[in-house]
Amino acid sequence: MNRIKELFSKDSKKLIVFITAGFPNKDSTKDLVMEAIKGGADMIEIGIPFSDPQADGPVIQAANEIALKNGITLLEIFEQVKEIRSQTDIPIALMGYYNPILKMGTMDFIKKCNDAEIDGVILPDLPLDESVEFCNNLKDKNISPILLVAPNTSKERIKKISNLAGELIYAVSILGITGNDLSSKNNLENYLAKVKENSETPFMVGFGISSNKDVKWFNNFSDGAVVGSAIIKKVLKDRKKGVVENFVKNLKK
Amino acid sequence: MDSLVKKYSMPDKNGHFEEFGGKYVPETLIPALDELEQEYLKCKNDKDFKKEFFNLLKHYGGRPTPLYLAKNISKELGFHVWLKREDLNHTGAHKINNALGQILLAHRMGKKRIIAETGAGQHGVATAAVAAKFGLECIVYMGEEDIERQKLNVFKINLMGAKVIPVTSGSKTLKDATNEAIRDWVTNVENTFYIIGSSVGPHPYPMLVRDFQSVIGTETKKQFKDITNNELPDRLVACVGGGSNALGLFYPFIDDDVKIVGVEAAGKGIDTNQHAATLTKGEFGVLHGAASMLLQSIDGQVALPYSLSAGLDYPGIGPEHSYLQKTKRVEYSSATDNEALEAFKWLSEKEGIIPALETAHAVAYLKNKKNNIKKNEHVILNLSGRGDKDINTIAKELGIEL
Numbered sequence: 001m002n003r004i005k006e007l008f009s010k011d012s013k014k015l016i017v018f019i020t021a022g023f024p025n026k027d028s029t030k031d032l033v034m035e036a037i038k039g040g041a042d043m044i045e046i047g048i049p050f051s052d053p054q055a056d057g058p059v060i061q062a063a064n065e066i067a068l069k070n071g072i073t074l075l076e077i078f079e080q081v082k083e084i085r086s087q088t089d090i091p092i093a094l095m096g097y098y099n100p101i102l103k104m105g106t107m108d109f110i111k112k113c114n115d116a117e118i119d120g121v122i123l124p125d126l127p128l129d130e131s132v133e134f135c136n137n138l139k140d141k142n143i144s145p146i147l148l149v150a151p152n153t154s155k156e157r158i159k160k161i162s163n164l165a166g167e168l169i170y171a172v173s174i175l176g177i178t179g180n181d182l183s184s185k186n187n188l189e190n191y192l193a194k195v196k197e198n199s200e201t202p203f204m205v206g207f208g209i210s211s212n213k214d215v216k217w218f219n220n221f222s223d224g225a226v227v228g229s230a231i232i233k234k235v236l237k238d239r240k241k242g243v244v245e246n247f248v249k250n251l252k253k
Numbered sequence: 254m255d256s257l258v259k260k261y262s263m264p265d266k267n268g269h270f271e272e273f274g275g276k277y278v279p280e281t282l283i284p285a286l287d288e289l290e291q292e293y294l295k296c297k298n299d300k301d302f303k304k305e306f307f308n309l310l311k312h313y314g315g316r317p318t319p320l321y322l323a324k325n326i327s328k329e330l331g332f333h334v335w336l337k338r339e340d341l342n343h344t345g346a347h348k349i350n351n352a353l354g355q356i357l358l359a360h361r362m363g364k365k366r367i368i369a370e371t372g373a374g375q376h377g378v379a380t381a382a383v384a385a386k387f388g389l390e391c392i393v394y395m396g397e398e399d400i401e402r403q404k405l406n407v408f409k410i411n412l413m414g415a416k417v418i419p420v421t422s423g424s425k426t427l428k429d430a431t432n433e434a435i436r437d438w439v440t441n442v443e444n445t446f447y448i449i450g451s452s453v454g455p456h457p458y459p460m461l462v463r464d465f466q467s468v469i470g471t472e473t474k475k476q477f478k479d480i481t482n483n484e485l486p487d488r489l490v491a492c493v494g495g496g497s498n499a500l501g502l503f504y505p506f507i508d509d510d511v512k513i514v515g516v517e518a519a520g521k522g523i524d525t526n527q528h529a530a531t532l533t534k535g536e537f538g539v540l541h542g543a544a545s546m547l548l549q550s551i552d553g554q555v556a557l558p559y560s561l562s563a564g565l566d567y568p569g570i571g572p573e574h575s576y577l578q579k580t581k582r583v584e585y586s587s588a589t590d591n592e593a594l595e596a597f598k599w600l601s602e603k604e605g606i607i608p609a610l611e612t613a614h615a616v617a618y619l620k621n622k623k624n625n626i627k628k629n630e631h632v633i634l635n636l637s638g639r640g641d642k643d644i645n646t647i648a649k650e651l652g653i654e655l
Contacts, residue, residue, distance in 0.1 A: 103553030150281040176440040
């Protein structure tokens with residue numbers, strides 16, 4: 001069974017941790033992922049750096065820029081994931097933008113995901129309308145396409161999106177980019193209820209979730225919470241060993 | 254706006270020009286794009302909308318612009334060069350045509366906040382002008398490097414009450430200003446209308462920008478016939494950055510027996526890595542919401558383009574141009590910084606018309622390819638903008654202190 005499906009078939013609340021590959025050093029990916037796992041992460045998202053990350057705020061933009069300056073490539077990310085995979089059985093998803101994948105060739109990309117035992121793929125700039133073939137090709141290899149829904153997505157569209165995704169969808173918490181402030185709890189509650197009611201799959205929530213308090217709150221309304229910018233911010237400030245582990249421990253408390 | 258189209262019918266209903274175009278955007282923008290498309294399709298055939306649009310083009314924009322036979326350069330080149338004088342539009346370029354069309358849509362949709370990206374500043378100026386006219390808040394994203402080379406336009410934008418936000422990420426030019434505008438739109442999608450300045454971006458933008466600009470070609474066709482008694486010119490030429498002035502001229506001629514040429518910026522040369530010749534040197538990719546040709550690295554990172562002209566300094570191109578190149582309906586050529594500079598001086602000296610540096614690339618084509626153009630051919634060049642904004646750049650290149 002796909003590791004994501006297995007994880008989300010459990011009743012527990014999941015903490016998903018986002019790490020930008022090749023940041024802060026080219027070979028940091030594995031260390032940071034292993035720290036997040038030690039801290040208690042249930043699933044890992046590895047960000048593929050891109051020159052023009054349109055859905056990301058200043059923090060993840062900065063991490064992308066540093067990683068690209070370090071010279072990280074998609075091919076190297078697959079090698080890093082293989083190394084990580086040899087030490088852990090945690091679900092791993094890749095998150096990135098469509099162009100580097102197109103350039104590699106979508107079928108080649110999917111084959112390499114399969115070889116590296118990647119469980120899911122999240123592409124914020126490949127919405128439902130453009131992604132049917134790509135999603136089906138991923139599913140053929142037992143990899144979950146994790147499609148996104150947003151607060152302004154209609155009920156009918158949430159149904160279609162979750163139907164195509166199959167195992168898991170990603171509810172963007174806000175109208176906005178990663179690292180933005182959260183909107184009012186009242187709006188969020190209504191929105192998450194709408195997702196729950198219309199989604200045919202479990203869903204995790206992300207964007208702007210930065211503290212233990214946030215995670216706990218979101219756990220009341222969803223199957224899991226994604227923390228990204230807040231982790232990257234910690235690493236930007238302090239590159240000492242253990243920073244990610246301690247922060248994740250605190251989020252998971 | 255579409256009455257002249259007979260056979261050519263692009264994009265399809267999903268916004269694709271075969272493999273090009275589409276909507277490659279975060280989910281948050283999908284409802285906004287759908288809403289915009291519905292409103293546009295409604296307006297496109299609405300008498301009142303059309304009347305208001307053409308009234309504004311005439312009384313605010315200054316249309317129709319002249320079609321002028323440039324006799325001095327025609328004599329030198331050996332064929333007839335007609336200049337479509339978009340430089341005489343209010344705010345100094347063709348950009349106002351599209352800005353007027355889009356602000357009317359924004360107004361109808363009840364959006365109170367306007368955002369735009371700008372490279373050379375011409376679209377920023379046009380958007381600031383129409384936002385002032387309609388009393389709407391206006392934010393213009395502009396790369397730090399472009400702010401430096403287009404100070405005059407920044408000043409104008411501010412004068413008209415809009416706010417310029419400097420963009421410091423990436424190459425600090427048009428590409429990065431567009432990223433920032435998209436991020437703003439994702440965040441403020443409920444009250445904000447994004448006026449895109451070229452025939453780029455996710456569907457329906459490439460289509461509606463083309464349609465609003467096609468007033469250029471429609472007018473040209475009629476003027477040419479009225480003046481010469483000839484049905485059609487032999488050749489159309491326009492510079493291409495994102496591609497809106499070019500499509501504006503080309504589109505009404507797309508089914509006609511007319512040769513069509515787009516001219517890209519070759520910067521320091523297409524064999525260097527400092528150019529913006531997307532169709533000549535790019536590969537298939539996705540940027541800013543559309544699939545099109547794209548300058549990129551072997552890892553699929555977007556390349557930093559280069560052109561002396563801020564308006565052509567863009568690594569992508571409108572999806573329809575990629576399609577027109579693929580189908581060979583339009584031929585794409587390029588001109589270097591130096592060729593454009595020479596052409597800039599040449600047109601100024603010979604005709605007393607100072608073109609925008611972007612437009613000068615199209616003028617350079619006439620000189621470069623004059624041997625390929627038959628004697629007595631009628632060539633229409635879209636003189637897309639005037640060169641006032643480029644005076645500082647040109648003076649610097651010529652080593653003159655102003």
